[in-house]
Amino acid sequence: MLISYDNQNEVVFSPIKQSKSVTVCVKKNLFMKKLIIFFPFLMLSLLVFGQNRQVAITFDDLPATNASPVAMVEIIDKMVNTLHTEEIPAIGFVNEIKLYQKEKILPSRVDLLKKWLNAGLELGNHTYSHVFIDRTSIEEYKADVLKGERITRPLLKSYGKELKYFRHTQLRTGPTDVYRKALTNFLHQKNYTIAPVTIDNDEYIFAFVYMKAKEKNDEKTMAWIGEEYIRYMSEIFNFYEKLSLEFLDYELPQILLLHANDLNADYLPKLLKMMEKKGYSFISLEKALEDKAYQLPEVTSRRGLSWIQRWMLAAGQNPKSQPEVNEKVMEMFRNMR
Numbered sequence: 001m002l003i004s005y006d007n008q009n010e011v012v013f014s015p016i017k018q019s020k021s022v023t024v025c026v027k028k029n030l031f032m033k034k035l036i037i038f039f040p041f042l043m044l045s046l047l048v049f050g051q052n053r054q055v056a057i058t059f060d061d062l063p064a065t066n067a068s069p070v071a072m073v074e075i076i077d078k079m080v081n082t083l084h085t086e087e088i089p090a091i092g093f094v095n096e097i098k099l100y101q102k103e104k105i106l107p108s109r110v111d112l113l114k115k116w117l118n119a120g121l122e123l124g125n126h127t128y129s130h131v132f133i134d135r136t137s138i139e140e141y142k143a144d145v146l147k148g149e150r151i152t153r154p155l156l157k158s159y160g161k162e163l164k165y166f167r168h169t170q171l172r173t174g175p176t177d178v179y180r181k182a183l184t185n186f187l188h189q190k191n192y193t194i195a196p197v198t199i200d201n202d203e204y205i206f207a208f209v210y211m212k213a214k215e216k217n218d219e220k221t222m223a224w225i226g227e228e229y230i231r232y233m234s235e236i237f238n239f240y241e242k243l244s245l246e247f248l249d250y251e252l253p254q255i256l257l258l259h260a261n262d263l264n265a266d267y268l269p270k271l272l273k274m275m276e277k278k279g280y281s282f283i284s285l286e287k288a289l290e291d292k293a294y295q296l297p298e299v300t301s302r303r304g305l306s307w308i309q310r311w312m313l314a315a316g317q318n319p320k321s322q323p324e325v326n327e328k329v330m331e332m333f334r335n336m337r
């Protein structure tokens with residue numbers, strides 16, 4: 001583009017006499033030249049900063065995944081602090097089993113949910129015991145959903161809010177059509193909105209090795225895992241942005257799955273920065289679900305896929321798999337388990 005313009009420019013800048021029209025033409029061309037020089041930078045900044053991308057951030061396994069009682073408090077404190085400071089309208093999905101000790105409610109654990117709500121964040125149901133759907137009958141699953149709202153529902157009510165959202169454990173919605181339809185119908189009867197995920201990822205692998213390094217106070221390894229995590233998540237975002245474009249012809253408001261863990265307690269600020277650099281603004285789950293894509297038919301799958309992949313499979317397409325965790329992190333994961 002620059003070359004062809006320079007060619008044109010030579011013709012304009014060889015005037016025989018400086019008539020008014022030539023002066024205007026020269027000025028116009030100077031402006032054009034500047035515009036063309038800055039055009040690539042303009043486009044690049046529009047691409048990076050002007051994308052108007054949107055994402056709803058969701059956290060599973062509240063109050064926290066695999067954490068000691070002390071770590072649980074630290075995780076919630078740090079995450080709430082970041083989300084509140086950055087004004088992110090996130091939602092956390094609770095496993096109420098973690099609010100009990102020997103059948104007795106632990107008020108200190110319920111207080112962690114109150115901290116979450118005090119910061120203006122939302123809560124949803126993620127089953128009582130973090131059900132493994134493949135080993136659970138539909139009747140047991142339904143009972144676990146109801147058991148999982150006994151504290152959260154009245155707690156939300158005391159904040160003038162309603163328990164509205166349900167997130168399937170391991171994103172598994174039912175191994176068969178019959179199971180999935182029965183569970184979906186039950187959830188709708190109970191006035192739940194299913195919370196899908198479009199940006200799925202293997203963050204739990206990073207979180208596990210990070211937790212192990214933290215237990216040993218191995219700060220060097222923690223920092224390395226943290227940086228790898230941000231790099232990996234950036235690749236994951238690229239992948240699902242492209243998948244959305246390929247299938248829908250636009251980038252839908254994404255729904256990101258994360259967990260309440262040490263890794264996100266420490267690295268959420270950097271993760272948010274990564275998203276902001278890609279042009280994301282942060283929206284509520286409710287707002288994301290207004291997009292028409294979330295009404296698309298989905299396939300029944302035994303796997304916990306992204307909803308974009310489920311829609312693609314239902315439309316007879318064969319979606320690619322998401323980027324894999326790098327081999328060094330995988331090796332640490334295998335050795336530490």
Ligand SMILES: [Zn+2]
Pocket residue numbers: 060061126130169170
């Ligand atoms: Zn979970």
